[in-house]
Amino acid sequence: MIKVKDLSKEFIMHILNGKVIEGFKNVSFELEKGRAMGIKGKSGRGKSSILKCIYRTYIPSTGSIMYESSGFGGVDLARADDHTVIEIRKSEMGFITQFLHIIPRVSALDVVAEPLIGAGVERENALKKAAGLLSELGIPERLFDAYPSTFSGGEKQRINIARAVITKPRLLFMDEPTASLDEKSTATALAVLNALKAGGTTMIGAFHDIRLMKQIADVIYDLDEMEA
Amino acid sequence: MRKPVLRVRNVTKIFGKGCRTCLDDGSVFEGGICPDCGSITGCKNISFDLFPNEILGIVGESGSGKSTLVRMLYFDVEPTKGEMFIEFEGKNGVSAGLPGFTGLTGENNIFKTGSFIKRQLKNFFFGMVYQSAHLGLNLDVTAGGNIVERMLMANGRNIEKMRARASMLLARTEIPVERMDSPPKNFSGGMQQRVQIAKAIANDPAILFLDEVTSGLDVSVQAKVLDLIRKLQNETGVSMLVVSHDLGVIRLLTNRTLVMKNGRVVESGLTDQILEDPQQEYTQVLVNSAL
Numbered sequence: 001m002i003k004v005k006d007l008s009k010e011f012i013m014h015i016l017n018g019k020v021i022e023g024f025k026n027v028s029f030e031l032e033k034g035r036a037m038g039i040k041g042k043s044g045r046g047k048s049s050i051l052k053c054i055y056r057t058y059i060p061s062t063g064s065i066m067y068e069s070s071g072f073g074g075v076d077l078a079r080a081d082d083h084t085v086i087e088i089r090k091s092e093m094g095f096i097t098q099f100l101h102i103i104p105r106v107s108a109l110d111v112v113a114e115p116l117i118g119a120g121v122e123r124e125n126a127l128k129k130a131a132g133l134l135s136e137l138g139i140p141e142r143l144f145d146a147y148p149s150t151f152s153g154g155e156k157q158r159i160n161i162a163r164a165v166i167t168k169p170r171l172l173f174m175d176e177p178t179a180s181l182d183e184k185s186t187a188t189a190l191a192v193l194n195a196l197k198a199g200g201t202t203m204i205g206a207f208h209d210i211r212l213m214k215q216i217a218d219v220i221y222d223l224d225e226m227e228a
Numbered sequence: 229m230r231k232p233v234l235r236v237r238n239v240t241k242i243f244g245k246g247c248r249t250c251l252d253d254g255s256v257f258e259g260g261i262c263p264d265c266g267s268i269t270g271c272k273n274i275s276f277d278l279f280p281n282e283i284l285g286i287v288g289e290s291g292s293g294k295s296t297l298v299r300m301l302y303f304d305v306e307p308t309k310g311e312m313f314i315e316f317e318g319k320n321g322v323s324a325g326l327p328g329f330t331g332l333t334g335e336n337n338i339f340k341t342g343s344f345i346k347r348q349l350k351n352f353f354f355g356m357v358y359q360s361a362h363l364g365l366n367l368d369v370t371a372g373g374n375i376v377e378r379m380l381m382a383n384g385r386n387i388e389k390m391r392a393r394a395s396m397l398l399a400r401t402e403i404p405v406e407r408m409d410s411p412p413k414n415f416s417g418g419m420q421q422r423v424q425i426a427k428a429i430a431n432d433p434a435i436l437f438l439d440e441v442t443s444g445l446d447v448s449v450q451a452k453v454l455d456l457i458r459k460l461q462n463e464t465g466v467s468m469l470v471v472s473h474d475l476g477v478i479r480l481l482t483n484r485t486l487v488m489k490n491g492r493v494v495e496s497g498l499t500d501q502i503l504e505d506p507q508q509e510y511t512q513v514l515v516n517s518a519l
Contacts, residue, residue, distance in 0.1 A: 057501055104451065117462075
């Protein structure tokens with residue numbers, strides 16, 4: 001489903017007189033449909049940067065990312081044009097970030113339902129699905145109409161998870177998806193993610209907590225080991 | 229793959245008579261002033277595609293040519309050279325309103341068509357919201373009158389129907405309908421912008437140009453106008469070109485962004501990529517200048 005070859009990222013900081021900052025180097029892996037890969041590594045090793053390169057928030061410096069898209073066939077995400085990336089993101093990808101990039105003045109329910117409405121699902125239905133998902137993740141109903149900017153870290157993270165998984169994406173990126181959750185909400189979040197995986201979603205995640213990672217990942221890519 | 233609704237190619241505007249130096253494709257001058265003839269480069273070789281349902285951002289500092297570009301596309305300013313193609317099959321009354329026009333097949337350079345077709349496109353197909361309300365509105369005519377005037381230009385006939393639609397549009401842009409018969413000169417800045425938006429969407433345009441629409445408004449009013457734009461886009465699927473120097477506005481509204489400097493596009497890409505992994509020196513300065 002996805003085959004990454006010799007992927008590297010370096011940042012050229014023109015404003016620091018062309019200083020080059022290395023993100024990560026020579027990453028190669030292959031992942032079959034429905035499998036989950038965990039990226040392990042110390043802070044600063046480039047776990048998030050790998051995810052962002054595949055999602056194309058970062059432009060890779062070298063290498064290729066061959067992805068079997070349902071809508072476009074084989075696509076090299078490292079080189080695909082912007083509109084192809086936008087379409088694939090919208091209809092095939094989800095991304096759980098560490099931090100919620102809050103859309104201001106939109107209710108929790110609408111934040112979660114939005115990607116589904118964007119995918120063409122009727123509003124009433126989308127809102128119903130969003131409510132179901134939020135309940136499953138343990139968000140109390142009284143918060144559904146509130147703005148997530150006022151939520152606690154753990155609540156925001158769950159909004160983030162709900163928003164990323166509601167469309168049942170083919171490929172899901174997870175960047176420390178449970179970092180700010182307590183034990184109980186971590187367990188429910190993992191259950192939601194594992195159910196999604198059982199439904200056929202391929203996953204790539206960055207975790208610093210190995211014990212957690214092993215509860216969802218089939219394979220582990222160890223950045224520290226590569227370095228050594 | 230869907231096709232772009234608007235294709236813009238090599239659009240250039242030189243203010244002044246121009247000479248070989250400043251018309252040369254490769255030339256870039258600081259401040260845009262030609263050292264040989266003194267002409268000012270407004271825009272140089274701008275090319276991009278705008279897709280149905282897409283919100284494209286144009287960001288850059290004051291004087292980078294952003295407004296000149298949208299004004300050329302809206303036929304307010306005549307380009308020195310360049311092409312614009314429109315390919316559209318849709319419900320907007322464009323083709324019906326263009327007798328003798330073969331339709332928007334994407335084959336004709338729209339800049340080379342006659343003034344009648346340009347006027348029709350301006351009235352039926354495009355909508356424009358300017359930074360200053362006095363450019364988009366007649367501030368002495370009532371809010372309702374401003375909107376009805378735009379419908380009249382697009383061959384509206386029935387005054388009752390048009391008034392009803394004007395009041396619906398004002399309600400949609402959250403202007404109290406009781407204010408329909410007051411002139412916008414008595415409105416606050418945020419209200420004037422919302423009347424401008426109501427007027428711009430009066431004829432259900434396929435493409436909406438928004439030129440610094442929230443600049444100069446205080447933040448709570450800015451938020452209201454931005455929310456309205458998001459809501460309209462969600463409901464109607466209109467394509468938008470959003471010009472702003474404010475990266476916050478660009479982040480909130482757009483999927484894709486062009487970065488302009490000295491009349492040129494220096495970088496273009498996905499908005500999150502432009503903000504998180506800017507490639508060009510100027511874009512890096514711009515992103516790092518954000519508060």
